[in-house]
């Protein structure tokens with residue numbers, strides 16, 4: 001189990017509104033909100049986060065039309081401010097302009113080699129360098145009769161990696177929305193030394209009230225890490241109705257920053273001391289018995 005090396009930092013979750021069919025307008029609005037997050041609060045955030053699917057309407061039929069080529073190789077760093085695809089260029093440039101670390105929500109991605117599509121989150125440092133990407137590992141395929149049916153796998157393929165990235169304030173784990181339902185990803189990130197697990201997401205009006213907060217609190221308490229999810233704002237004229245409620249939970253399971261469903265920026269000061277005292281008081285991270293759970297996969 002890796003030690004946690006982290007410093008206090010400020011997080012900003014942008015609960016983005018006005019995500020329409022117009023990609024150019026979506027990008028312009030996201031850029032404006034990132035600059036607002038970087039300047040409006042007296043204490044500038046270190047890490048800014050956008051929601052899932054921020055440049056396109058959310059639905060499997062839209063992904064092929066909005067998909068962009070990112071061309072990222074894991075472990076590499078890229079200057080994409082001038083060479084990247086449309087959304088990647090904007091995100092790289094605005095991270096640099098704002099001088100913040102940026103998790104650029106997620107966008108539909110097309111792999112040029114295979115032509116497969118992914119739901120992909122990208123990460124930029126304050127110089128605008130693309131430093132990490134996460135392809136959603138668990139595709140959102142659900143069917144709750146009379147409530148919601150959604151099938152990302154109709155057009156998307158699943159990612160195959162656990163994603164973490166290093167910052168001067170600590171290691172961060174990154175996954176997307178439905179990935180939060182799978183404790184294994186957050187546990188791996190936590191055991192690899194991440195101070196926080198961050199999920200751009202977009203729950204809906206059925207599963208949002210049931211599980212959005214519960215899952216974040218569960219992942220936080222399971223692993224004694226900070227957990228944050230960043231949603232789009234709710235738009236009842238859109239075909240997908242997002243739950244909103246972008247939230248940050250501390251390692252003891254307290255919700256300490258959240259909002260309702262309108263456009264908003266949620267700020268949270270992450271204090272790693274809370275993580276240390278949670279682990280010292282209730283040492284589940286060292287009480288784990290991997291010698292007992294050997295056959296989880298087979299059962």
Ligand SMILES: O=C(O)CCC(=O)C(=O)O
Pocket residue numbers: 052139140176177178179181201202203204207208211
């Ligand atoms: O897990 C859920 O209930 C919602 C997941 C979702 O909306 C997504 O993965 O985009």
